[in-house]
Amino acid sequence: MSDEAAKAAPDWVGAQRDPSGYPDPNRPGHCVRCGTQTVDLDRGGRVRPRCPACGWVYYAKNALGAALLIVEDGKVLLVQRAHEPYLGQWMLPAGFVEYGEFAEESAVREAEEETSLSVELDGLWGFYFGTDDPRNVAHLAVYAAHQVGGTLQAGDDAMDARFFARDALPKQIAFQAHRRTLADWQADPARVPVPLSGSPRR
Numbered sequence: 001m002s003d004e005a006a007k008a009a010p011d012w013v014g015a016q017r018d019p020s021g022y023p024d025p026n027r028p029g030h031c032v033r034c035g036t037q038t039v040d041l042d043r044g045g046r047v048r049p050r051c052p053a054c055g056w057v058y059y060a061k062n063a064l065g066a067a068l069l070i071v072e073d074g075k076v077l078l079v080q081r082a083h084e085p086y087l088g089q090w091m092l093p094a095g096f097v098e099y100g101e102f103a104e105e106s107a108v109r110e111a112e113e114e115t116s117l118s119v120e121l122d123g124l125w126g127f128y129f130g131t132d133d134p135r136n137v138a139h140l141a142v143y144a145a146h147q148v149g150g151t152l153q154a155g156d157d158a159m160d161a162r163f164f165a166r167d168a169l170p171k172q173i174a175f176q177a178h179r180r181t182l183a184d185w186q187a188d189p190a191r192v193p194v195p196l197s198g199s200p201r202r
Contacts, residue, residue: 018060019046022137031056062129063138066106067094067178068145069125069185070117075165076185078173079114079158085134086174088159092142092181095157104196107143113156118149123193126184130177140177144193 018024030037031051038049038058049058069092070077078090095110097103104121111119122144131137154161164170166186173179184191 020060020137022131023134024060025136027060028058032058063133063136064097064103065094065138065140065177066097066103066110067092067140067142067181068107068111068119069142069181070111070119070145070147071185071189072147072163074189075163076169076182077115077152077161077163078170079154080160081174082154082157082159086172089172089174090170091174091178093158093161094140094178096138097141103141104143107141107145111145112150114154114158115161116150116153116155117147119145120148121145121196123195125191125193126181128177128180130175130180132176138177140175140181142177142181 016024016027018027028038028049031054033056034051034054036051036053039052040047041050041057042048043050043057048060050056068077077093079093080090081087093110093114095106095113097106107121108119111117124141125144126142128140128142129138130140152161166189169182169186173182
C-alpha cells in the first residue's frame with residue numbers, strides 16, 4: 001500500500017486522524033491527568049489536544065517495532081500471520097517494543113515467541129518507517145540475527161514459519177517496512193549490519 005493509499009484508508013476502530021494525515025488511535029478527547037475535555041491548540045507547528053485546566057499537551061508518538069532478519073543458506077526466515085491485520089500474509093518475525101523494553105530485547109523475545117528459536121543478534125541491519133499498519137504508524141528496527149538453539153516451530157501470532165530463497169519470496173508480504181527490508185536484502189544480501197550499541201542496563 002502506498003503512502004497516499006494509507007492516508008486514504010478508513011480509520012482503525014474509529015481512530016482520529018493526526019494532522020499528519022495518518023490515523024492516531026491514541027489521540028485523546030480528555031486530559032489523561034485530570035479528565036478535563038481537551039481543546040485543540042497550535043503548538044510546535046501542529047494542532048495538538050491541550051488541557052485548559054492543567055496545561056497538559058498531547059504529543060503523538062510513532063510506535064516502534066523490532067524485527068529479525070535471520071538468513072541461513074541464502075534463505076530468509078518468515079512467519080505467516082495468524083491474526084488481522086493482514087491475516088495469512090508473511091512477514092519477518094517481529095513485534096512492538098514494549099514500554100521500558102530495549103528494542104534488541106524485543107527482537108530476541110519475538111524470535112522465541114513466534115519461531116521457538118533462540119537467537120543472537122549480529123547488528124542493526126536497517127531502520128524503516130511504515131504507514132500501512134492500521135493500528136499505528138510505526139518505525140521498525142531490523143536486526144540481523146542467527147540461530148543458537150531451539151527448533152523452528154510457529155507460535156504466538158504466527159501460524160507458520162519457514163525459510164524462503166531470495167527469488168521465491170511469498171507474493172503477499174505484510175507491512176511496508178517488511179517489504180522494503182526484504183527488497184533491500186534481495187538487492188544486497190551481503191550488507192554488513194551496524195554493530196550493536198550494548199546493554200542499556202549498564
